[in-house]
Amino acid sequence: MDAESSICLSDLVPALRWSRPQQVAEVLADPRLPAGWWASVGISRALGAAGIDWISERLARLCVSRWEHLPLSDLLPALQVHTVDPALPAWPEPARTIVTGLGGWSRLRRLTPGDLSSGEPEAVVAAVFHEVLSQIPAQQPAPGEGEQAGSAEQAQTGKGAEAAEAASPPAEKASPVLPLPRRETARPTHEVEVVHPSAQAGPPAAPTAPAPAPVPQQTVPAAEYPLVGLVDGLFRSFQALEQAVAIERLFAADPVSLRALAHRLGVERELLSIAQRTAEERVLQWLRSSESAPVTGHLFALNEWLGSAATEEQLIAADPAHPIEVPVLRTPLWRVLVALMHDRRFQDGWLVVGDLGSLRERTRALIANGPASRDDLAELLGRELGIRAHSAGAWLDSQPAEQGPAGPGSAPGQPPQPLPRRTPGANGHHRSGPSVPTPAGIDPTAALATLSALSGANGRSHMMRGQRPGAPSVPPPLTSSPASDxxxxxxxxxxxxxxxxxxxxxxxxxxxxxxxxxxxxxxxxxxxxxxxxxxxxxxxxxxxxxxxxxxxxxxxxxxxxxxxxxxxxxxxxxxx
Structure with a gap:
């Protein structure tokens, strides 16, 4: 079984590896299987969960729509050694007739899906995949599907799910989770089926009452939210210790210390430190790769929409996928995105570029010298500080009362303390306590520069040098020097x-x-x-x-x- 688990669909169909995950997910995502299953779930388990007909048909759709220029023998290298009866007795009649007219099996292997456009290409290609995949025994989803797709969900369901598991039949003892009844359903919206079938083996049904609460948030990310599936697929490829530091430190709301995590996992702190460094480097490499294009593109658009200051509620509501939990990380997508925004951090309920105190100080200066009209003032905030129109009203309402000459959060005679930077592993929300200003102002263009540098974008100098709406005309210079500070x-x-x-x-x-x-x-x-x-x-x-x-x-x-x-x-x- 371990050998089967190591062979995924992407091993049989190499084109799945270098295709964009979001394009593959549009066709292969299914609620019965976890996000990115073609690169993480054993092919036998996948066949047992989704069925050979469904997988063959979806692969054929991908071949015709995305890979029509590739020979079938390149799409499915097993065709080079696979032999069949030339009469194709097990093939459905439309496909068999088309293949015979093309010159038989030996010629078919050298053709591309585009060469089959005169007939029924999807039917023929589906039959080809069915021919090869039928040689692989399907594994029933009871033990495997639960471990792959349900472990992250069951980590959140609490004692109710554990009680239901205790009442399950002995045949399910190998699987400590309860996703099987739901995986039998092809629709992700019937959450009621997650609860009732799993409780049928025993009387203690009452403890399952708390379980449905988190289930709707976690049942459909792979099928309906490509960004969630893409991020989940990345971290599913991590080793166990790398996943642990990602869950407990890099993307946690309250990161634990390395020492505490090492004690909890029973490993040396040094090993955990190496695992965290490896995980961080893999994330940075991924951000520079083309595979992360949907996420980096989303971050670019999100940065533009958020401006230099936005509330947590605005961030969560900016996209339907933001509140959806990334299963392997057990945290919502918006928290992952915040961790990837190296220029922003939460302060007093606001997601701010730079320092909250400095931004408020500049806002007070604009209010004192700016127009009396609230609409004109909102326009001025957008032009000078990069605060978007949809945030300007809430930002103005949140301004504190006028401070003394010493400035907010600064003791007289004490130099300003630099605020902690948001980094993976140190990304808690700074929401309480006074904000301490730094001497420099905010340059919203640097947000785009940082993300461009991380993602390896080329040709961005014209965006950084020129003017754009919401950016100050001249970035405020640093006011300190080695001699003065x-x-x-x-x-x-x-x-x-x-x-x-x-x-x-x-x-x-x-x-x-x-x-x-x-x-x-x-x-x-x-x-x-x-x-x-x-x-x-x-x-x-x-x-x-x-x-x-x-x-x-x-x-x-x-x-x-x-x-x-x-x-x-x-x-x-x-x-x-």
């Missing part, structure tokens, strides 16, 4: 290794000052719109590479360079 600047002694792109170590207290902790990373936008990543590896935080920054400054070995991170931007100065 040495606490915020870190001195780096440039070496030849640094100029070759080697990591650059920084003190722990400097990384902690930026809101980091061991095992986290911070991505910022440096000069020239270069993405610069600060990683706290093991016990030493380092910049992965400052080569683009140093080359831009024409630094040489022995020079002293000062760097500072201001919100989501990195600035560097070369001492004379």
């Amino acid at each position: 040495p606490r915020r600047w870190q001195r780096i002694e440039v070496t030849s290794e640094h100029l070759r792109g080697e990591p650059v170590a920084v003190p722990e207290n400097y990384a902690a000052q930026l809101g980091m902790r061991p095992g986290t990373l911070l991505s910022v936008t440096g000069p020239g719109d270069n993405a610069v990543v600060l990683v706290w590896r093991d016990r030493q935080p380092v910049f992965d590479s400052l080569q683009p920054v140093l080359m831009r400054l024409n630094a040489r070995p022995g020079d002293q360079v000062y760097v500072t991170v201001d919100g989501y931007r990195l600035d560097a100065q070369l001492t004379s």
